[in-house]
Amino acid sequence: MSASPNTSTSLDRREVVSQLLAGRGDALLITGLGSTTWDAAAVGDEDGNFYVWGGMGGAAMIGLGLAIARPERRVLVITGDGEMLMGLGAFATVAVQHPRNLSLVVIDNELYGETGMQYTHTHFGVDLAGVAAAAGFESARTVYTQSDLDTLCASLYEAPGPLFADVKVSPVRHETVLPPRDGTYLKHRFRRALLGDAEHGTLAGRKS
């Protein structure tokens, strides 16, 4: 376990997430617990963002349920390598469902950032893009360079899904930027933005 932290990339996670979200249009965003939530909040809090502050391993599956429910909207899940490793079975489940409107991006620093920067399995060679490809994702790649990232961003919201990208980033830690954390607030805000009051029975007080 003496391998040094990831030195194969100079990409910065905040700049990566900022670039990923620059072209999002009306895409819906799910982030995993920890650093990817702070990254998205640093870019800017939006009603169409749902930050999963818990439930480690669940971000991709929340994205799948949303993508199936709203096939006309692009759904982007951005999560960390540790979070994704905890829900590895989701690669298989998502691939079998094959949602055309789902993109899944792992921001891979090869570390558990919130718990003391311990190595994750990706540091020792576990290839998440390989897992996604083997499971049957429509496309899967590992992003190492700015050029790779530019190519990803050109197709992130357009290419048929399920699309997977593992973006290798440097282990630099950034300031923690906190978005709202009350789960019911985030849920209501997201649904109201997506569905409007009429469909959002909890706000409209509709009896059904």
Next chain:
Amino acid sequence: MKDHAAPAEVRDWPDEIFQVLCDAGVTQVAYVPDAGHARLIELCHANDAMRCVALTTEEEGVALLAGAWLGGARGVLLMQSSGVGNCINMLSVVQECRFPLLCIVTMRGEWGEFNPWQVPMGQSTTRALENAGVIVKPVDTASDIATTLVAASELAFNAFRAVAVSISQRIVGSKVWK
């Protein structure tokens, strides 16, 4: 294991569940296969209005249905009691966000079980669910299933609660080992 001697009432309860789910507007059916749910899963797969999502582990279904609700869709999670243990931490998402969650749990290790390894989880299923904030509605007779499920779905989707209907092994039938 159940067809040769089962009365009509016993044969029909999966069809009744299916009808309740249709009436409740359920469009996403998440499941880990279970013999007790086999007929229901077939019916759901055959219905164009329902998207069936086979899971590798039950906690995926808890997360899936949270996403479904975010998108305005209703779902149901079908599992065996052994799968309840796999869901515990993901249920914290449901409780914190007050997502509706409707589960139908077929019991093992609870009534006439042959496999002792099923007993620990089967015996702690109800308490585990309740500790995780899920309301449990047990059903011991087939004729009560539909009524209980209607009430559970209203509690889930109208009152925004996590609810599990647990179907006794007495109804599902013990697995026959030959």
